[in-house]
Amino acid sequence: MADLDQTLRQQAYAEVEKHKHTVEADPYRLRYHVMPPVGLLNDPNGFIQVDGVYHLFYQWNPFNTGHGAKFWGHYTTKDLVTWEHHDIALAPSDWFDKNGCYSGSAIEHDGTLYLFYTGNVKDENNNRETYQVMATSKDGYKFTKEGVVINLPEGYTPHFRDPKVWKHKDHFYLVIGAQSKDLKGKAVLFRSTDLTNWEHLGAFAGAHIGPFREFGYMWECPDLFELDGQDVLVFSPQGLEPSGIYYQNLYQAGYVVGTLDYDSVEYNHGDFIELDRGFEFYAPQTTVDEKGRRIMIGWLGMPEEREEDHPTIEHKWIHAMTLPRELKLVNGKLYQRPVEELKELRKDEVTYEVVELNEKAQAFQGIEGDALEIYLETLDTVTSPIAVHIRNDVNLVYNPTDKLFKLDRISYVDHQTVEERFCHISQLNNIRIFLDISSIEVFINDGEEVFTARFYPNVEEKGISFAAGAEGTERVKLQAWKIK
Template structure:
């Protein structure tokens, strides 16, 4: 099927060239986030650093702004700031992946980069088959498919996908997201000595088990790693019911922390915790880089959550990835912090010390569309808020210990909110791009990740206090 793979690559390249100017003219095109060159982007895949170069692959549909038979697009970077689009890594051109090269991961072995991914196959009636496949490369750019390494075991539906592979001691391990025949979500584990022959070890954990209880009908994009003395299982469950401030998106992302018994393949763990409090965050993937940091990048989107209403569709593209973040486990909780390299984007700064009492304030020199903003709160008597481009507002209500992100819906223009309980707020760090906001609260204890689509020429930044608030604000322009 080499000819079919090459044909698909050529068609995708033509699609990029055909719509390049349309994509680049979009005022919502990001300044520093990864986006598709054309078409639809979703899950980050194969996040890895090899020989000093970071690689981020991504689920990609080049021919439309809807989901379909996915390719693997590919970006590379030396510094996590400046990224280059690399040649297409995988195309859905073989019998075992003809309906999509679905999500997966990358490892390095025998001086080759190996991509593990799910091959999606559907018959004429829409019945699904699923295969875990591998491709390899000697240069990290050009990949040769090597076929199927894992087929569907008994006891699971064909919703069996997204392999994440890593090495522990002298063995390789693979976790896969799936559902059992009762349509309950779970994660399974495989073991291998050579990355070719894989032994099924069973469920790592599953919906219905204590202490997590009912946790949905499908678990996607698992990632299992050790961090600061704990084993962390990161995944995206589908089918959770909203519960107060929790689980308000169509699908969620979160983690379990505990200990994996590699001999039995079982994980002992605590309760499920959401990783992000915003509107768009899904399918994150981590890597351990050459500096020993656990980095994570997520998809700034959620499946089936208003995708057809994104205004960027008019410019032939949809969706972006988050900035790269460093993960830490502190006080029984995951913290996310912007990768230190992002500080290199700063090229000018303004700092103000401010006291507000029952008033709104806007300073023209703080306005803008692309920037990093640090707000260090010394005192909040009642409520404090920051409104960005008259479209999105972050508010802390000290009387209720509630932090709320509010935006104008791009579906119907109405206000919508996401909130979390937090005892106090002393720091808000905003990364604001042309159509996205990422807010890191209290040095990454909580994070709100969201898209927003303000009016093109509104670059206002407004601060407001009910009662008395004192704070210092620093803004950096980003390049």
């Protein structure tokens, strides 16, 4: 299989070179986010810090902007700001992964970096097979596939994937996203003493969450970790029906908080909470770094939902990663805050200590453009709506009457429909906004709620303005930094 592996790699590199100028000429190409050099990027994989270097692998189809036989692309960074792209880590070249090296994770042990991923296989009748595979590396850049370490257990369909590995006390553990034979989403736990031989402990979460009798037909990309004495399970359920302002995207990404008994494999947890209230956020993965921070990166995309309509596909690429976010557990809720290192991106600061907003939209010198960070802090209790209008395409509005924060955008499909997403906020204290050409990430009240989305305005439109409702004047502090 070595020859096939090398051939696939060479073909992928050829695609990068063939379309390099087309990709880089895209006016919607992002400036400071991780993106594919060509083709389609989706789930973050193998996110880990080793010897001061953060490794971020990603699902990659270099041959077109659709989903296919995925490779693992590879980025590294020392500062979470400047990213370096490397040679392909994994190619779908073996019998156990010939239709894709699907998502997985990484762990370092005794000087070796281990990758665990799902090998996707389709037979001649398009029936799916699934295998959990291990690969190893001594240098963190060249990997050797060691083969299949987990086969599909009884009780599950072949939708059984995305292993996330960690160590707890004297054992290694894996959680895998699964679908049971009765078509229910599950999180399944495995245990090992040597990273090679794995014991199936069974499903520890699934089906009943809060008031729901069923909670999705498949759970993808599970990630279990300890934070502030609690066990947090992040996962991406498929098959949730919209409910009011919740579950409005095709698929969701969220978490539950509780306590896992590793001996009895019982997980007592609270209700499911969505991680992101925007349009494009899925399959997040976390790691703990050398500073002890729990950092999360998500896919700034959404599977299967109008992907073919994104204008970037004309330039032979689609999707990106979110900015890295530090997680904090506050009163049982995950707060997401842009990592401190992102301050290194800031240029040309402007500050307006006291601004009085009214119903007439106001623009401010230095707060305009297509790549910048904006910070708005309220100076009084908000009593009338506050709005931020961005490049004639996106609006952020907080209404204190119904306690709703809204992000709306012009649809990139028909370029006229207004699409909306909401969250509840009891009081607005601050908003931090990261704009990057055709993406927006909004952090409300120091990360209490987050909106992530792509949008595609007129490239000449750079204007940003602020307003308040007709009910009265709102005093705020404004800051902004260009990101070059």
